Amino acid sequence: MTAQPDEPADLALRIRALSKRFGAKQVLSGIDLDIRRGEFVALLGPSGTGKTTLLRILAGLELPDEGTVLAAPRRTTVYQEPRLVQARRVLANVTLGLPAARGRAARDALAEVGLEGYERHWPATLSGGEAQRVALARALVRDPELLLLDEPFAALDALTRLQMQELVAELCERHRPAVVLVTHDVEEAVRLADRVVVLREGGFAVDRPIDLPHPRDRDDPAFAEHRRLFLAHLGVAVSR
Amino acid sequence: MTLETTHHDTNPDNDTGQGGGSGGGVGGTPDVAVSPRLEGWGVGAQRLAEPEHLGKRRRHPGLSVVLRVSVPSLLLAAWWVGSAGGGIPADVLAHPASVVGALRELVATGQFGDYVAASAVRAGLGVLLGGGVGLVLGVVAGLSALGEELVDPTMQMKRAVPFLALVPLFISWFGVGETFKVLLIAVASAGPMYAYSYLGVRGVDRKVVEAARGFGLKGFGLAFGVIIPSALPSILMALRICLSVALTGLIAAEQIGATEGIGYLVTLAQQYYRSDYMVLCILIYAVLGLAIDLAIRGVERLAMPWRSHVAAR
Numbered sequence: 442m443t444a445q446p447d448e449p450a451d452l453a454l455r456i457r458a459l460s461k462r463f464g465a466k467q468v469l470s471g472i473d474l475d476i477r478r479g480e481f482v483a484l485l486g487p488s489g490t491g492k493t494t495l496l497r498i499l500a501g502l503e504l505p506d507e508g509t510v511l512a513a514p515r516r517t518t519v520y521q522e523p524r525l526v527q528a529r530r531v532l533a534n535v536t537l538g539l540p541a542a543r544g545r546a547a548r549d550a551l552a553e554v555g556l557e558g559y560e561r562h563w564p565a566t567l568s569g570g571e572a573q574r575v576a577l578a579r580a581l582v583r584d585p586e587l588l589l590l591d592e593p594f595a596a597l598d599a600l601t602r603l604q605m606q607e608l609v610a611e612l613c614e615r616h617r618p619a620v621v622l623v624t625h626d627v628e629e630a631v632r633l634a635d636r637v638v639v640l641r642e643g644g645f646a647v648d649r650p651i652d653l654p655h656p657r658d659r660d661d662p663a664f665a666e667h668r669r670l671f672l673a674h675l676g677v678a679v680s681r
Numbered sequence: 682m683t684l685e686t687t688h689h690d691t692n693p694d695n696d697t698g699q700g701g702g703s704g705g706g707v708g709g710t711p712d713v714a715v716s717p718r719l720e721g722w723g724v725g726a727q728r729l730a731e732p733e734h735l736g737k738r739r740r741h742p743g744l745s746v747v748l749r750v751s752v753p754s755l756l757l758a759a760w761w762v763g764s765a766g767g768g769i770p771a772d773v774l775a776h777p778a779s780v781v782g783a784l785r786e787l788v789a790t791g792q793f794g795d796y797v798a799a800s801a802v803r804a805g806l807g808v809l810l811g812g813g814v815g816l817v818l819g820v821v822a823g824l825s826a827l828g829e830e831l832v833d834p835t836m837q838m839k840r841a842v843p844f845l846a847l848v849p850l851f852i853s854w855f856g857v858g859e860t861f862k863v864l865l866i867a868v869a870s871a872g873p874m875y876a877y878s879y880l881g882v883r884g885v886d887r888k889v890v891e892a893a894r895g896f897g898l899k900g901f902g903l904a905f906g907v908i909i910p911s912a913l914p915s916i917l918m919a920l921r922i923c924l925s926v927a928l929t930g931l932i933a934a935e936q937i938g939a940t941e942g943i944g945y946l947v948t949l950a951q952q953y954y955r956s957d958y959m960v961l962c963i964l965i966y967a968v969l970g971l972a973i974d975l976a977i978r979g980v981e982r983l984a985m986p987w988r989s990h991v992a993a994r
Binding site for chain 2: 500502517520524526527528529530537563564565579583
């Protein structure tokens with residue numbers, strides 16, 4: 442991956458004219474997207490619009506049909522399910538694929554997600570929220586420049602989801618990776634992201650910065666205005 | 682049901698007092714303080730009760746041992762009583778006492794230990810060799826499409842050939858010595874190990890494998906870090922089957938060119954028509970089967986510690 446002449450140094454991701462089709466269905470048609478380093482972008486869209494496909498392309502799990510993707514090399518993914526190896530202990534799951542010398546960093550990452558002392562637990566003994574925090578630690582320990590989050594809170598209960606959103610906001614604030622968060626929760630997107638992109642019928646319907654200070658208050662009229670606008674773009678009308 | 686809805690309107694302090702199993706004040710328990718709102722609900726309302734336990738009940742561990750031993754013990758007792766009472770003629774099934782006598786004789790001459798050891802070495806080497814090859818082929822076929830295309834058709838054909846059909850060919854190639862015996866058992870145990878480890882590897886959660894690839898694992902790291910540990914239940918199942926196939930293989934292998942071994946003992950018993958030795962051989966196999974089962978259970982417990990926390994039974 443050689444640097445393009447027109448590639449600004451502060452980009453973590455550059456997508457140009459990206460297309461992907463599955464059979465007769467055109468999922469993504471000619472998408473352009475730039476994400477700066479440290480920028481938190483939420484990708485909204487109704488199901489089946491190719492949000493997850495786009496993320497999987499960024500993660501290297503799918504190949505695009507056309508177009509170019511230039512992404513920061515140190516990237517890592519957190520999925521909707523924790524995807525832990527049941528046969529390995531929590532610490533081994535966090536250091537998966539890393540040299541053993543990173544054990545110290547893995548312990549720190551576990552402590553950072555609030556799972557200090559869980560190193561020798563088995564994944565099957567964890568609650569859903571704990572397992573997802575292990576997945577987060579596993580991503581964190583790799584010190585990603587680009588963090589890909591594929592609906593990481595969707596399978597959690599409402600209370601745990603709020604705590605996890607808080608945790609992710611804190612961690613991103615501290616480590617400043619570029620983030621792509623795929624979600625269909627508008628509130629989550631407005632709460633966490635610096636910028637929200639709505640994907641619809643293979644292209645971007647909206648690309649809009651959220652310039653509210655953190656932590657964001659969902660009762661703030663500006664917050665509600667963002668939410669209303671994105672919901673309208675998703676085809677959901679909400680009275681003010 | 683009805684109690685629950687009224688509780689919303691009562692003082693929360695009262696609420697906890699009533700909810701704590703004291704009966705909710707209905708159905709004739711006037712000693713419990715009842716809030717005025719509740720009194721109208723007395724008819725038909727049920728007392729609160731501890732929920733019925735639907736989970737696993739704790740059993741005394743001793744009971745399990747007794748139950749496990751009971752059926753074999755009953756069979757032994759029936760055999761003993763039947764033989765002693767003359768219900769079972771000695772030429773149909775030897776008397777237990779004469780079987781014990783035969784065992785004593787073998788132990789006294791030292792042959793028992795030698796035979797068991799000789800058979801164990803042959804079976805062990807055969808399973809190690811055949812199981813090892815089967816495991817490697819199964820994992821390769823399970824992991825890669827290329828491996829599957831190269832390995833699977835041949836292994837499926839091999840599986841259709843009964844290993845006993847190979848005896849004449851193997852004797853002509855290797856003679857009747859140890860090589861022939863070990864290789865026969867190896868061929869017999871490669872099949873089940875291949876099939877089960879292939880299945881086990883294919884059964885590993887693709888999503889976990891995909892995630893691991895995303896974290897940069899490939900090749901050996903992926904196989905030994907993620908896939909083989911996850912496939913371990915199937916692989917140990919295969920080991921169990923390999924060992925019992927090896928016992929079968931021993932009979933065929935030790936019929937020819939052997940001077941010791943359990944299979945040799947079977948052949949001797951047949952040649953000299955000693956029904957006490959015939960029964961003794963069966964008992965030795967039964968005890969070996971039990972020992973193998975216990976050993977594998979132990980290995981499973983050691984090799985798959987994550988399961989003991991979650992096994993639903």
